[in-house]
Amino acid sequence: MTAPDKHPLDLEMHADRLREECGVFGIFGHPDAAAITALGLHALQHRGQEAAGIVSFDGQRFHSERRLGLVGDTFSRREVIDRLPGMSAIGHVRYSTTGETLLRNVQPLFAELDPFGFAIGHNGNLTNGLTLRRELVREGAIMQSTTDTEVMLHLVARSRKPRFIDRFIDGLKALEGAYSFVGLTNKKLVGARDPLGIRPLVLGTLDGCPILASETCALDIIGAKYVRDIENGEVIVFDDKGAHSQKPFPLVAQRPCIFEYIYFARPDSVVGGRPVYQVRKTLGAELGREAPADADVIVPVPDSGVPAALGFSQETGIPFDLGIIRNHYVGRTFIEPTQQIRQLGVRLKHNANRAVVAGKRIVLVDDSIVRGTTSTKIVQMMRDAGAKEVHFRIASPPITHPDYYGIDTPDRDNLLAATHSLEEMRQFIGADSLAFLSVDGIYRAMGYEKRDPVRPQFTDHCFTGDYPTSLTDQTAKSHAPRQLSLLAEAS
Ligand SMILES: O=P(O)(O)OC[C@H]1O[C@H](OP(=O)(O)OP(=O)(O)O)[C@H](O)[C@@H]1O
Ligand SMILES: NC(=O)CC[C@H](N)C(=O)O
Numbered sequence: 001m002t003a004p005d006k007h008p009l010d011l012e013m014h015a016d017r018l019r020e021e022c023g024v025f026g027i028f029g030h031p032d033a034a035a036i037t038a039l040g041l042h043a044l045q046h047r048g049q050e051a052a053g054i055v056s057f058d059g060q061r062f063h064s065e066r067r068l069g070l071v072g073d074t075f076s077r078r079e080v081i082d083r084l085p086g087m088s089a090i091g092h093v094r095y096s097t098t099g100e101t102l103l104r105n106v107q108p109l110f111a112e113l114d115p116f117g118f119a120i121g122h123n124g125n126l127t128n129g130l131t132l133r134r135e136l137v138r139e140g141a142i143m144q145s146t147t148d149t150e151v152m153l154h155l156v157a158r159s160r161k162p163r164f165i166d167r168f169i170d171g172l173k174a175l176e177g178a179y180s181f182v183g184l185t186n187k188k189l190v191g192a193r194d195p196l197g198i199r200p201l202v203l204g205t206l207d208g209c210p211i212l213a214s215e216t217c218a219l220d221i222i223g224a225k226y227v228r229d230i231e232n233g234e235v236i237v238f239d240d241k242g243a244h245s246q247k248p249f250p251l252v253a254q255r256p257c258i259f260e261y262i263y264f265a266r267p268d269s270v271v272g273g274r275p276v277y278q279v280r281k282t283l284g285a286e287l288g289r290e291a292p293a294d295a296d297v298i299v300p301v302p303d304s305g306v307p308a309a310l311g312f313s314q315e316t317g318i319p320f321d322l323g324i325i326r327n328h329y330v331g332r333t334f335i336e337p338t339q340q341i342r343q344l345g346v347r348l349k350h351n352a353n354r355a356v357v358a359g360k361r362i363v364l365v366d367d368s369i370v371r372g373t374t375s376t377k378i379v380q381m382m383r384d385a386g387a388k389e390v391h392f393r394i395a396s397p398p399i400t401h402p403d404y405y406g407i408d409t410p411d412r413d414n415l416l417a418a419t420h421s422l423e424e425m426r427q428f429i430g431a432d433s434l435a436f437l438s439v440d441g442i443y444r445a446m447g448y449e450k451r452d453p454v455r456p457q458f459t460d461h462c463f464t465g466d467y468p469t470s471l472t473d474q475t476a477k478s479h480a481p482r483q484l485s486l487l488a489e490a491s
């Protein structure tokens with residue numbers, strides 16, 4: 001697709017590009033807290049590649065190191081870890097959804113509150129973040145960042161409750177949208193998941209110390225034991241007295257984001273009790289049943305298309321082979337700032353394995369089409385490498401609606417499926433045939449008979465347009481200025 005980036009300065013709420021999520025990590029009471037957090041963040045790197053940060057507490061002071069770039073760029077260095085002393089730490093890897101990619105927006109954010117320090121890391125996006133921000137600024141709050149997350153610091157600061165945890169909950173009660181938070185005070189590590197549990201958060205333990213992390217792969221890397229998922233609407237606190245959990249919101253059924261299974265989470269993670277790899281294979285098998293193709297070889301679009309392609313191959317009996325080789329030194333396509341560079345990124349990343357595809361009828365399997373950048377390039381690449389027929393199968397339904405819960409999707413206009421019919425999409429990407437998995441196909445892969453239209457089991461608005469929370473900022477958008485900051489800052 002050739003749509004230009006509309007907001008080159010990226011000052012606006014939803015710049016014209018799809019990015020991913022964020023990852024959070026926290027540990028309480030361990031002598032190697034910062035080093036363990038760095039390792040945990042390394043395992044969560046796929047969730048955010050723009051920036052990384054760690055805040056530790058040494059019993060007297062907080063220490064903060066936040067940088068743009070990958071975890072390893074900063075946190076593999078001994079001297080950086082040495083600047084993060086203390087037995088407790090939280091960390092964050094970021095893909096921005098609200099607020100530019102600038103140092104002052106890198107998390108964890110920190111504030112001096114009365115009478116304690118408070119650091120917070122956030123995965124998700126607040127659908128009333130801008131509205132709250134405007135109210136707070138009008139009342140005199142001085143914002144230091146342009147992220148939605150910062151409102152939580154102000155809300156906790158303003159609560160008049162005496163106990164930290166009640167102030168934290170007061171803050172949560174004002175929020176709409178999605179959040180998995182980790183927070184650190186002088187005395188406590190705190191975790192919270194929004195009432196629907198849209199974004200993931202798990203609890204683990206290492207040497208008797210509690211750990212919070214976005215995904216189980218962050219526990220595996222340090223040899224920590226998985227204990228359980230933090231539940232939707234749960235707030236959990238760890239301090240010297242132990243753990244204390246509560247559910248301060250009216251109880252509602254959970255509705256985790258289906259996209260964690262389709263694309264975001266690492267395949268070796270277990271999300272909501274389901275191994276992600278297994279789910280992806282099952283999605284591929286469902287697709288093989290729904291939309292088989294007469295072909296010689298199944299070729300995955302690496303990396304995220306691999307498990308689905310295996311499932312498709314096992315279901316259809318057509319052999320699986322690696323017809324595309326991926327260069328692992330290129331990041332995920334979404335992070336590239338302009339469409340031009342993004343297209344370059346796709347070329348840099350994938351190459352045809354001529355030996356597998358030449359003269360063959362191939363089925364390409366990928367997990368999703370967003371703008372169609374990847375698929376268009378790859379179909380052409382397969383033809384250039386001598387493929388006789390190129391069929392495309394997508395192990396999720398067409399993405400027709402943007403996300404407002406922590407995934408930075410393009411505007412509707414730039415989502416291929418929002419503006420093209422199936423046949424137009426087929427022509428756009430240049431395939432001989434194109435098919436997507438149905439919405440009920442996903443639910444079958446998740447072990448349900450079908451999607452429950454009254455109480456959908458998952459957050460699936462990208463495919464259905466059914467947003468599970470109010471979109472306050474979106475509704476208010478036309479009336480309010482969209483620029484968040486007057487300060488131009490070099491990144
Ligand atoms: O239609 P598009 O706009 O091209 O976006 C869709 C592609 O982007 C993602 O892969 P990505 O390359 O980001 O990461 P991966 O290597 O983990 O599959 C996704 O798996 C699709 O392949
Ligand atoms: N992708 C995310 O989870 C982002 C967290 C937060 N909304 C930010 O923009 O920094």
Ligand SMILES: [Mg+2]
Nearest residue numbers: 302303304305
């Ligand atoms: Mg991909």
